[in-house]
Amino acid sequence: MRFLLDAEQREFARSLDGLLASSDTPAAVRSWAAGDHAPGRALWARLAEAGVFALAVPERHDGLGPLPLDIAVAFTELGRHAVPGPLVETVAAAALLDRLDDPDPAAAHLPGIASGKTVATLCVTALGPYALDADAADTVLVVDGDVLRAGPAPGPVQPSADPARRLSRPSSGGTVLARGPAVASAAAHAADVAALATAAQSLGLGRALLARTVEYVEQRTQFGVPVGSFQAVKHRLADTLIALEFAEPLVHGAALALAAGSPEARWDVAAAKVTAGEAAHRAARTALQLHGAVGYTDELDLSLWIRKARPLRDAWGTPAACRARVLAA
DSSP states (O other): OOOOOOHHHHHHHHHHHHHHHTTTHHHHHHHHHTTOOHHHHHHHHHHHHTTTGGGGSBGGGTOOBOOHHHHHHHHHHHHHTTOOSSHHHHHHHHHHHHTOSOHHHHHHHHHHHHHTSOOEEEEETTTOSOEETTTTOSEEEEEETTEEEEOOSOOOEEOOSSTTSOEEOOOSOOEEEEESHHHHHHHHHHHHHHHHHHHHHHHHHHHHHHHHHHHHHHHOEETTEEGGGSHHHHHHHHHHHHHHHHHHHHHHHHHHHHHHTOTTHHHHHHHHHHHHHHHHHHHHHHHHHHHGGGGGOTTSTHHHHHHHHHHHHHTTSOHHHHHHHHHTO
């Protein structure tokens, strides 16, 4: 099977790349990390106009989807540009709401998600106690066992390896939206969508780190020659590229499996998640090492990308959990 994007999907990726390249995302990331969500929300609105969030929402609720492969294409670009916010959690929330037996929660929330007016975040307590960017979200959804509730205001923001990933523990209570076996089933599907989107984000992040590192070693000189001409540097970059190239078809294949409703989709998603996450983490280590001491500085925009690699690797399925799922297949 070939996992090549069609012309429309490639053009969609190029248009998102152009939109984000002109949006000064590093400034938006720094503002988001400081608790100022205005630049990030403005960027969110532009992404919504481009149809990013509508990809996860069915047509009957003013969306375009669900289209897992197009979601993967979009999130690769979002990762490439380090866009802040609960992007993954919003599309996962849409996937969850669409699978419920009761249509009322979907009708209440999905049109707003599709239009970008509703920023949502999702916490599945079986996978972790924290919700991402709940302080910036309009809707905080919490799945606890077979109960889905709309949580009240979150607790304080916790320290994070990536300051722009603002984690908080949802408060107890809130409004129960649904309960029963359908909630647990919908949450499992939403977690797969989240893992796929996170894998795509990791892929884009890794490619951005690699591109910036290649550019740097071509410019930096030592002993009168570019650092990039050294064999050890070439080998490190080549290994990073191979890891990313290997991850890409797994991400696209997992998206196709989800779109087809394949029973093996969960395993395909797990394989894509661990492979893309590890590849991005390798790219971050390579970028840090080859940039030298300057790579550690907060002032360098590169740090905004480096800090995301490990949290993305572990979000919505740690490497150990993903490998365990694949081995159990």
